[in-house]
């Protein structure tokens with residue numbers, strides 16, 4: 088097809104959508120450029136048109152139009168976790184679905200698909216409540232939750248999906264539905280981990296947590312002490328009660344002026360800790376870990392829930408990154424040695440971050456959901472800067488690290504980390520039975536194969 092023919096097709100698609108009364112932006116406009124740029128600058132997307140629905144009815148109208156005219160529709164908010172490819176599709180940007188209502192008495196919230204966690208944390212905190220947020224408050228509530236949602240208080244409260252009362256969702260047939268344990272329960276199951284495969288969520292209702300404050304934050308150690316700190320963390324975390332959630336991160340941060348001097352331009356190890364038990368007991372629980380070596384920075388203390396992001400101190404600004412991920416069944420001494428050989432002080436490790444999160448506790452139980460792998464013991468997640476030549480080095484290191492940890496890997500993956508759309512990825516995330524069940528929900532609700540998430544699943548697992 089010539090460029091002129093392509094341009095004409097794009098213009099026609101844009102005209103079709105705007106004629107239907109929807110707010111849409113085509114390639115070449117400043118609004119389009121702003122809406123397609125997301126958190127991970129390594130993942131550029133090129134949809135034909137970006138639509139900004141004002142409400143759920145707009146989403147339903149767009150999906151009905153897609154059914155009539157045979158085009159694909161994908162969805163995105165922040166770009167923290169793109170999947171599947173949105174190229175040459177119509178992309179729904181949910182930024183204007185910004186409703187947020189907290190029912191303090193009933194301890195729940197109604198949250199639009201355009202809301203990021205920090206808004207919920209602030210609003211809930213105003214009522215003395217907390218929420219099952221992820222590590223980065225700039226992540227979208229719906230994107231995170233439809234991927235299961237692993238929280239820095241997850242060992243105490245479980246997955247984010249365990250707290251969802253209902254989803255409002257537009258399915259591929261263009262129908263706006265409500266999915267809950269009693270209304271369309273199979274669709275509800277699929278949305279609890281299936282990300283955007285089964286529908287475009289326009290809002291969800293979520294239980295809040297009876298917690299205004301935690302004892303939490305991060306203690307940073309010098310990278311030279313990495314071996315002692317990791318071995319201590321491994322032994323200490325094995326004995327923690329479920330009121331405690333912890334992770335450890337090997338950080339090699341660039342010498343940026345806005346980073347605290349003890350962390351900028353050097354190798355450090357961060358132990359993250361969140362204690363949801365009685366506040367005055369938190370320090371004693373953390374004490375053995377604090378004593379592992381001399382901290383270079385100690386940021387653990389009483390933490391208002393609205394400052395939840397201080398536990399992981401994730402970056403908030405967009406940057407180009409490459410990631411990888413696996414799940415471990417356990418972390419015996421041999422696995423610790425294998426890890427240290429690739430991320431310890433002697434290693435040539437190009438990653439900005441290699442992180443292990445301890446699972447267990449409340450993760451192990453919860454209502455039936457598309458999210459699998461409740462039994463895994465640890466997650467491993469790598470993040471490298473995607474700027475040549477570091478990008479290639481980070482990709483190679485990812486491969487070598489995951490191969491070295493393979494003897495202890497469960498072979499599973501979580502929906503929210505390093506997402507892809509190939510058959511192997513879907514099987515690793517949902518298992519054979521989970522993929523079959525998810526496909527059945529998609530086929531039942533999207534007969535014309537319109538939604539990008541469902542399309543990708545179908546194409547990979549046909």
Ligand SMILES: Cc1cc2nc3c(=O)[nH]c(=O)nc-3n(C[C@H](O)[C@H](O)[C@H](O)COP(=O)(O)OP(=O)(O)OC[C@H]3O[C@@H](n4cnc5c(N)ncnc54)[C@H](O)[C@@H]3O)c2cc1C
Nearest residue numbers: 164165166167168170221222223227230231236237283288
């Ligand atoms: C710095 C950082 C920290 C993170 N920390 C955590 C963490 O602690 N725990 C955790 O579980 N995850 C974490 N993640 C992963 C994150 O939760 C996922 O990438 C999540 O999908 C991001 O959602 P989003 O809407 O912000 O991103 P987007 O890139 O906009 O969306 C990602 C995907 O979510 C789905 N999605 C988004 N909106 C909708 C919708 N309205 N309806 C249906 N599907 C939708 C789609 O599949 C979409 O491709 C982190 C990611 C980053 C970059």
